[in-house]
Every structure is written in structure tokens, then in C-alpha cells.
Amino acid sequence: MNPIAENIRRVQEKISNAALSCGRAAESVKLVAVTKTVEPEKIRNAVEAGLNCFGENYIQEARQKAGALADCDISWHFIGHLQSNKAKYAVPIFDLIHSVDTFKLAREINRQAEKRGLVQKILIQVNLGEEESKSGVQENEVLGLAGQISELENLSIQGLMTMPPFFDQPEKVRPFFRRLALLREKLAGQQIPGVVPNELSMGMTGDFEVAIEESATLVRIGTALFGERA
Numbered sequence: 001m002n003p004i005a006e007n008i009r010r011v012q013e014k015i016s017n018a019a020l021s022c023g024r025a026a027e028s029v030k031l032v033a034v035t036k037t038v039e040p041e042k043i044r045n046a047v048e049a050g051l052n053c054f055g056e057n058y059i060q061e062a063r064q065k066a067g068a069l070a071d072c073d074i075s076w077h078f079i080g081h082l083q084s085n086k087a088k089y090a091v092p093i094f095d096l097i098h099s100v101d102t103f104k105l106a107r108e109i110n111r112q113a114e115k116r117g118l119v120q121k122i123l124i125q126v127n128l129g130e131e132e133s134k135s136g137v138q139e140n141e142v143l144g145l146a147g148q149i150s151e152l153e154n155l156s157i158q159g160l161m162t163m164p165p166f167f168d169q170p171e172k173v174r175p176f177f178r179r180l181a182l183l184r185e186k187l188a189g190q191q192i193p194g195v196v197p198n199e200l201s202m203g204m205t206g207d208f209e210v211a212i213e214e215s216a217t218l219v220r221i222g223t224a225l226f227g228e229r230a
């Protein structure tokens, strides 16, 4: 018996129900299974149970796992803080980098993507809680940064990501999700050439249903699938 198949089924059902309850199609929300600290064998179980999109926070760990699971059809997403000097390792592995928050980092990812002749998809990470401990560009700098990044030919901005302040009641997080959705509308309204910000990466184990009600298209879920991290 696949030990996490049941968790996956339960999470997917909750995602569908949350989407349907607010008039969205279940397929409009993609599950990014967060696998930091999760061993490759468990990820393989998750693939066998039907998942194909996984989020990693650390480059070194991700490189090892991508190698160990090279035979699986996996779309890897990078969701952690990325240092510019690690961009060269990130570009070959990740289909989507959720955490671009400076022009310096964007420029380096662009350079690495150009070297490999590909266009790297990215999200701009926004720090809505103005928390110093968290990565992300400030809300009022998002449009400016997007404009700058749009000039880089080997990057494609797909949308926005946020990691809101922690609250144990999901309702308290709702205003942050709503702000990110509004910010995406604003960004779309700018009609920056080449920028079609369809994606909103927000919502984790404790609050993904609220995030879906507020228009999340990518939910990043770890604990509900793989259990508490050590």
C-alpha cells in the first residue's frame, strides 16, 4: 500500500471542493507538492500516486533529488530563496522559479537561461507582510521590477507568489491573498509586452482553501501530504 496515496487523495479532494465552492474549475488549481527534507523514495511514491509537480527550497538538495529521480516525469519548481550565484544550477532543473525578488537575481537567471538557449519561467515573490525575515519585493516595487525584468529576453514572468505572515487562523491570511490577487490585476493592467501574469502562487497546508477562494492557481503543500517535517 502506497503510504501517501491517501493523503494525496484527501488533499486533491479539498482542492477540488474549494475551487468548485467558489465557481472555479478544479483544474484551475495546480498542486505543487513541497518536498524539502522528503526523501526521494517518498517522492517516488507520490509520483506513483499521480503527482508530477514538486517544489524544492534548497538547490543542493534539489540537484540530488532530481538526479535520483531522473527516470520520473517530474516538473520541478523552485520555491526557496535563490542566491544569484546558484542560478546556474537552478535553470537546468526548474520549470518555474517562484522566488525572483531582485533585478540582480533576474539578470543572472536570464544570463544562465540565455547560455542554454531557453526561456526561464519565473514568478515575482512579494513580501506583503513587510517582514524582514522573509524574502520578496515590497508591494509598491512590484510593477517597477516587472517592467525591468520584462526587458530580459530569456525570462518570462508568469505571475506572483507570496509567503504571508504566519497566523494559525486561515481567515487572518485572507487579506494578504486578496492583496496579491489585486496586485496581479494591476500588473496585468499594465500590459507590459510579454508579461501575462496568469499565475498566483499562494496557500500552504494551513490555508490553501482560503487561498483558492482568493484566486490561487498554484498551491504549495508539504505537511498535509508528507507529514510533519523533522
Ligand SMILES: *Cc1c(COP(=O)(O)O)cnc(C)c1O
Pocket: 034, 036, 057, 079, 080, 163, 204, 205, 206, 220, 221, 222, 223, 224
Ligand atoms: C515549506 C514551504 C511550503 C509548504 O508548507 P506546508 O505548511 O508544509 O504545506 C510552501 N511554500 C514554501 C515557500 C515553503 O517553504
